[in-house]
Amino acid sequence: MKYQSKLDLRETEIAIKKTKDFFENTLADALDLTRVSAPIFVRGGKGINDDLAGNERIVSFDALDVENERIEIVQSLAKWKRMALKRYGFSQGEGLYTDMNAIRRDETLDNLHSLYVDQWDWEKVISRKQRNVKVLRTTVERIYEVIKRTESFLAKHYPVLGTILPEKVNFISSQELEDSYPELSQKEREDKIAERFGAVFITQIGHELRSGQKHDARSPDYDDWNLNGDLILWYPPLHRAIEMTSMGIRVDEKSLLEQLKLAGQENRIQLEYHQALLNKELPYTIGGGIGQSRLCMFLLRKIHIGEVQVSVWNEETIEECRKRNIHLL
Secondary structure, eight states: OOOOOSSOHHHHHHHHHHHHHHHHHHHHHHHTEEEOOOOSEEETTSSOSOOTTSOSOOOEEEETTEEEEEEEEOSOOHHHHHHHHHHTTOOTTOEEEEEEEEEOTTOOOSSSOOSEEEEEEEEEEEOGGGOSHHHHHHHHHHHHHHHHHHHHHHHHHOGGGOOOOOSSOEEEEHHHHHHHOTTSOHHHHHHHHHHHHSEEEEEOOSSBOTTSOBSSOOOTTSEEEEEEEEEEEEETTTTEEEEEEEEEEEOOHHHHHHHHHHHTOGGGGGSHHHHHHHTTOSOEEEEEEEEHHHHHHHHTTOSOGGGTSOOOOOHHHHHHHHHTTOOOO
């Protein structure tokens, strides 16, 4: 049976706008965030760009009127936001959010992955004492409640979409998850736990597990691997888990040095960003990124991310979508 979208193309475009407007306004209220402008590119060699898992090739270029410097398309704004909080004079309990647009040239294209990445990047100032699990969990629960409120809002405008999210989000550490399903791969574990609970936040991502493997790779210089995690939602139309946000309490001076050593990347210490952090010139923060297209795809019950964003696809993807009645934007 061919796939049939619950909304046609024009309805979809209108619904995308409704989704984004409602979600970001509700998120800003829930976390006390102010919207700010953000860069599409930054100077290379400063330690400001996000290295993600460390193996993705950054898109970069030179510019006619900026001599002797390499300019890099951002991969996320994890570090830039922390510097912006200081520059703009944000106080404890206040934060910012922004639209982040990136190019991920090394993505393997499928239903959830595109060359184009759009997300709400957010960051909030906390105190040193607030660098704890309780603050992390409370923040996750607030974000999940915003997602649920957005789902209910859309269901009122488009009853055909309905609601599928459970009442609450569950929490499990990456080690507990491995202990529960030692025979499964990382992605298989995520599918298993997400199908069981509907919504789950997997904590402590970055360290090696007792098996010697990592649940997932994390750059060593933004999230504290003991105070971070991924929000995973079960998505029945695809019968699989979808990662909706990666977030966490950011490194302090101690955890930065520890994680750089574990990653074998102590050479980064001399970079501008890392020096500012080690010299205690930056605030302690919590932050993350929430996928805009993924959220729209989930809430509008689509089965391909190309139904809610415009990107470039290979011929195989285009033909497969045509056969399955999937209308790419």
